[in-house]
Amino acid sequence: MSDTPGNAPQNGPRQAMKSPRAALEPEAAPPPPPASRHARNQWVVIGNLIITIALVVLVGGMAGFLYFNQALTAPGPLQQDRAVFIERGSNAETIAQTLERNGVINSALIFSAAVQRYGVRNDLKWGEYLFPKGVSTAEALAIVLEGKAIEYRITVPEGLTSEQIVGRLRDNDVLTGEIARIPREGSLLPDTYRFTRGTTRQQIVDMMTREQQRRLQEIWARRRPDLPLRTPEELVTLASIVEKETGKAEERPRVAGVFINRLTLPRPMRLQSDPTIIYGIVGGRGALGRPISQSDIQRLTPYNTYQIDGLPPTPIGNPGRAAMEAVANPARHRELFFVADGTGGHAFAETLEQHNRNVANWRRIERERGEAASTGGGTAPPAAAADAAPAAPATPPRATR
Known part of the structure; x- marks a missing residue:
């Protein structure tokens, strides 16, 4: 068969003729190979899902951890130091809310989460705490855990x-x-x-x-053995008188010695202390509010040591340790009298004659000062006290001097 013009030789399978437009379009990709039985296994699918979830949780957890730590240590909202009182019996949530309400921390939730994270729920302490300016949540938690409340x-x-x-x-x-x-x-x-x-x-x-x-037990155990005091209560009673008779610490043992000497004389003298007159009149109120009068000295009360022998039935105040120590170990001397000397202290004397000179000197000082005349200091013997009584002032409680 002879070849004819326009006919191409056919050496392979017959192919459909393409239009010019179709010839320009890309050929479709071959279909994928059929999935293997292994790839379609459900356990593989589940495993991939678990790995994906784990990665998501890990990334989220790391982000949450970083956020939590940042929120825990970041400066708080306080613009100045503030004292906050946490009431007794408050739990972690109540404390967190109290701190947030007072502007100490930004988030009560972060505070509570920190308590949970560190396992310190039972270690939080109530009290009033001073939180410094800009304190972080972590620092606020440390303050409450430490428990150093404002004193x-x-x-x-x-x-x-x-x-x-x-x-x-x-x-x-x-x-x-x-x-x-x-x-x-x-x-x-x-x-x-x-x-x-x-x-x-x-x-x-x-x-x-x-x-x-x-303190009284310790002082009583160290007392001088020859004291005319039978009980610790008697020591306190005499110490309360000594306390109110002088404002000078160095005079307490000497004043105590005067009263001890009076109690141990062969014929004991009355203590004749002005503060006992005052207590007998006003009791626990303490201050008389005016000078002692002659009628006050003559007024019989269980406490007026111008009128009774020995000690009053109870203390006339609460003496300090120094006054009790002074009575337990008084100065050893022979003095029986003392009177104010114009310097805040007293002039002491062994005899009535010396004492009367001291009283006269005190009267002169009072006249020169233009104040109410005063004598005796509460420890003159009956004759001298009666002679000077109209001008005798009250010895005020030490706390009001």
Whole structure:
């Protein structure tokens, strides 16, 4: 068969003719090979899912960890130092809310999460804490865990009566609660006491009572063996008189020696102390508010040592440790009298003649000062006291000098 023009030789299978447009389009990709039975296995699918979830959790956890640490250590919102009181019995959530409400931390949730993370839920302490400016949540948590609450102080001067001490405690607006009853006179130890907000007034009274008992026991054990005092209570009674008779610490043993000498004479002398007159009239209120008069000296009360022998039935105030030490170990001398000397102290004398000269000198000083004339200092013998009584002033409680 002869070749004809326009006919191509046919060496292979017959192919369909393509249009010019179709010839320009890309050929379709061959179909994928059929999936293997292994790739279609459900455990492989589950495994891939678990790995994916684990990766998501890991990445999310790392992000959350970084955010938590940043929130925990970042400076807080406080613009200045602030004291915040956490009430007794507060749990972690209550503490967190209290701190957030007072602007100490940004988030109560972060604080609670930190408590949970470190396992310190049972270690949080109540009290009033000072949080510094910009304190972080972590630092705030450390402050509450450490428990170093703000401390307050109350100072009780020596010589105050129990009623006066209770009045001071009631006036303190940091202390709480009421005092059940006025403590027995002489049963409280004057001192400076530390406490935190939330402490009750009765707790301070109990603390002062324990300290007095402890100190008195120690002092009584070290007392001079020849004292004319039978019990620790008698020592406190005499110490309360010594406390109110002088404001000079160095005079206490000497004043105590005068009273001890009077009690140990073959014929004991009355103590004749002005503060006992005052206590017999006003009791626990402490101050008379005017000079002692002749009628006051002659007035018979259980406490007026111008009219009774020996010690009064109870202390006339609460003496400090120094006054009790002075009575337990008084100065050894033969002096029986003392009177104010114009310098805040006293002039001492062994005889009535010497004492009367000291009294005259004190009267002169008082006249020169233009103040009310004064004599005796509360320790003159009956004759001298009666002679000078109209001009005798009250010896005020030491706390009011």
